[in-house]
Amino acid sequence: MNYFSSEFKLGILGGGQLGKMMLYETRKWDVWTKVLDASPEAPCKISCNQFVKGSLLDYDTVYEFGQGLDVLTIEIENVNLDALDQLEKDGLKVFPQPRALRIIQNKAKQKLFYVDHGIPTADFQRFAYLSEIEDSIQNGGLKFPFVWKAAQFGYDGQGVKVVRALSDLEGLPAGECIAETMIPFKNELAVIVARNDDGEIRTYPVVEMEFHPEANQVEYVICPARIDDKVASKARELALKVAQKIKLTGLLAVEMFQTEDDKILVNEVAPRPHNSGHYSIEASYTNQFEQHIRCILNLPLGATESKVAGIMVNLVGDEGHTGDVVYENINRILEMDGVTPHIYGKKQTRPFRKMGHVTIVDQNIDQARKTAQKVKETIKVISK
Amino acid sequence: MNYFSSEFKLGILGGGQLGKMMLYETRKWDVWTKVLDASPEAPCKISCNQFVKGSLLDYDTVYEFGQGLDVLTIEIENVNLDALDQLEKDGLKVFPQPRALRIIQNKAKQKLFYVDHGIPTADFQRFAYLSEIEDSIQNGGLKFPFVWKAAQFGYDGQGVKVVRALSDLEGLPAGECIAETMIPFKNELAVIVARNDDGEIRTYPVVEMEFHPEANQVEYVICPARIDDKVASKARELALKVAQKIKLTGLLAVEMFQTEDDKILVNEVAPRPHNSGHYSIEASYTNQFEQHIRCILNLPLGATESKVAGIMVNLVGDEGHTGDVVYENINRILEMDGVTPHIYGKKQTRPFRKMGHVTIVDQNIDQARKTAQKVKETIKVISK
Structure with a gap:
């Protein structure tokens, strides 16, 4: 072809x-x-x-x-x-194959897949309806706090909620869901794995994710993760194992927890280019989007190493702003070396809506982190 | 705005x-x-x-x-x-301003501009018609060899010819032209200068160009040029001077000769993103196309430094092939680390037609040069 x-x-x-x-x-x-x-x-x-x-x-x-x-x-x-x-x-x-999408599209099935294949993940219970969670709490089968996740159609922090009391269940979708044990973790990590149709497979370096406490959206993605080499190897190997089991053609983004005692647990996966890999456009020898195309066209895979350290900041709509979007102070972040904004082109902003991202690259990761902080404090996604 | x-x-x-x-x-x-x-x-x-x-x-x-x-x-x-x-x-x-385009669009005017502003360039004579060149040769005013250049509409090696005998003039366009002294040079260099509308100005590193001996098209562009720091500074300063004199808003690509005795002469300029800056997409903190947009939108300029060494290989149509294009062995170059092909999307190839380019990046410039050679020997632009 x-x-x-x-x-x-x-x-x-x-x-x-x-x-x-x-x-x-x-x-x-x-x-x-x-x-x-x-x-x-x-x-x-x-x-x-x-x-x-x-x-x-x-x-x-x-x-x-x-x-x-x-x-x-x-x-x-x-x-x-x-x-x-x-x-x-x-x-x-x-590509990815419908078989793989079927496992991933439903979070309950995804979790069962991990259990079936000996992949470490947080303990969970599956419920056909939200109302069954209440029953389970009353029976003493489920204890606060836990993490509620909709089985289907969660995206960008929707469909996930920490439940600390019965009242937290109010207003949640009534359908299939899981209740997951809350994992006290040191870090949230992610590894993107690329696999072409011939089965050639490569992993990207481990990235470290910092979440916005309220919106449950990623605030910074840092590559390479500032963790020790042993933990990084363990995370990369686990991601590889998940990809080898799911065996899809394309990219698999594997999100993981690093627990207090340095265990690595798989949180969830995405069968496509992923927010945690956006840094790769500016930082990697082969960015995740090119790599995805290589996978699905069954071309040889490209190098996954980084040229420089990369940090990504999500540009999300400020609270209290809904309407025609304005990227306030974008000129001021363009003055900073190694800073590249990406504007997705959505005309309307609303609180926490993903409107773009900014990549910060530098030979020195600490300098990149400082610049990322400045970027975060400078640019605001507001309405007119 | x-x-x-x-x-x-x-x-x-x-x-x-x-x-x-x-x-x-x-x-x-x-x-x-x-x-x-x-x-x-x-x-x-x-x-x-x-x-x-x-x-x-x-x-x-x-x-x-x-x-x-x-x-x-x-x-x-x-x-x-x-x-x-x-x-x-x-x-x-x-942007660039019509005033600047008028100087650059006509090579005779461009050369006069250098003379007027004390910018070192090869000696030349201007002719309203090709026939005047023959007169000048017969009068002894012009001696072989020299470089004939059409004053207007030369592009991609067309409109330039080394003239060693009267017969070399046959078939050349009859219109306005210049005859330039042939400069024995060690290297052809280029520097891209970016200037926004406020006058903020930055130069990219010096690149070294290797030309295909027959087609007069660039074969390799190597960044940074493997020349000594003093020569590099001199070239960068000269390019800056040209840009400060022409004062256009946008990019100015300044092509130069490094003579046997390390003088730098301006060859010609282009008022836009340039083939000699394509490496920047993969290698630079700010690629030339983004920088051009920053200039003309009067945004702050981005860093011009490189993350890694970069080499560009032009993909030109092989001799003896005209018709629907095929990129033979493109899969084999994709196996090489740090290699990115760009396919321009022209459906038909013909000998020496620019069909795309390949960028090779590496931390080590010698390794990049070796890979570039392999790329050049591997991929062929042929017809079906």
Whole structure:
């Protein structure tokens, strides 16, 4: 198959910011692309060769979208899997494979998969309905505090809540969920694993994540993680093991906890380019989006090492601002060396909405961390 | 002016490979763009917000294109300058300024500009017609060998020829030209200078260029140039001086000769992102395309230093191949660490046509040079 010709056709389900960054790479290699998204204002609408407006969750829309493609991939995992199954049966290359997406799309199934494959993860209980959690608490089967997670369709910190009292359950979705033991941890870590269709597999360095305490969104992603080498090796090996078990073609972002006693537990995985890998655009020899394209086109994988230390700051909407977005003081962060803002192109901001990110790179990680702090204190995502 | 909003409109004259790479940056910052190009298959046709098909040399087309824009820039300098003059008079920000383009667009004027401003350059004579060169030779005013250069519209090695005998003049365009003394040189060097509208100015490191002996096209661009620090400083200072005299808003690529006795002479300049700066996408803290956008939007300039050593190899059409392009062995270069191909998206190849480039980065410049050689020997741009 000659990927670098107009005869080859790549489809992408989802036209959001991840897809947008994927399209930088398809443009770089002149790979023909078609994108499906429900929003006529999707960031991917330009930069792809063909844009189709439609629901990612509708069987007919997805099935129809897949016709005539050579490879179909995703930039968001909440898509109609039955359509993907049928397309795969029809002979289309669907990467990551629907089989893997089915495990990952449902957090209860994902957790059971870890248990089945001897992958360390926090203890949990599965519930078909939210109401069953209340029963379990009253029976003494479940104790506060615990972490409630919706089994499906959680994204960007939605669908996750720490529950310390019955009242915390109020207003949560009624459907399938899990209750996870709260893990006291030193660090949240992540490793991106790339695997092409021939099974060549490579891991990126371990990154360290700092979360915003209220919004449960990543505030800083730091590469390399400032942890000792033994812990880093352990995390990288565990991520590799998860990827070898799930065996998907594409990227797998593995989020982990480093416990107080330096155990590594898998928190959750994402089967695609991931926020924890955005630093790679500026810092890595091969950025995660190019690597994803290499995986799904079954090309040789690129080097995952970093040229320089990289830190990513998410640009999220300030509290108390809803409306047409303004990036206040963006000029002042552009004055700082090694600072690159990425603006996703969403026209409207609202509290905690992901509007972009900023990468800070430097030969020296401590300097990068200082600059990242300055960036964070300087730029504000507000409304007009 | 809020550049990072859909109210701001940037126009680009030319939709070729330089424009295409510029559009990665406008997408990254969600800057609204409109592109003018004569070809309906221009690489920029996707990734811009609006594409207009039309001639860059036609007054009415360019003038009309400029209406409603906030800033207008170029990715090729052969555009209708009278239209740009009028647009500037109307109040549009045209960067680089038509005044500067007028100096640069005509090589005779460019050379006179150097003379007028005490900028060292090879001796030359100006001729209104090619036939005057023959007269001058017969009069003894001009001696072989010399370098003939068309005054206008030379690009990618066209419009330049070494003349060693009268017969070498056969078939050359009849119009205005210059005859330049051949300079025996050790190295061809280049420095990109960035200047924003406030006058903030920064130079990139000196790069070293190796040319293909037949096609007169750059074969390798090596950053940093492997020359001694004194020569590098001299080249960087000279490039800065040229930029300070021309005083354009945007990038100025300054090509220079390092003579046998370590003098630096200016060869020619280009008022835009340049082939000699492509390495910056992978190697620099701020790549030349982002820097160009910073200049013309009057944003603070980014750091020009490199993260790692970078070498660029041009991908040009192999001799003896004309037709639908195939990038033979591209998979084999993807196996090499730190190697990034860029495919411009031209469907047809022909001998020496610029079809793309490959960047090789490495902490060690000697290793990068070895890999670059391997890349060059491996990938072939052929036809089906």
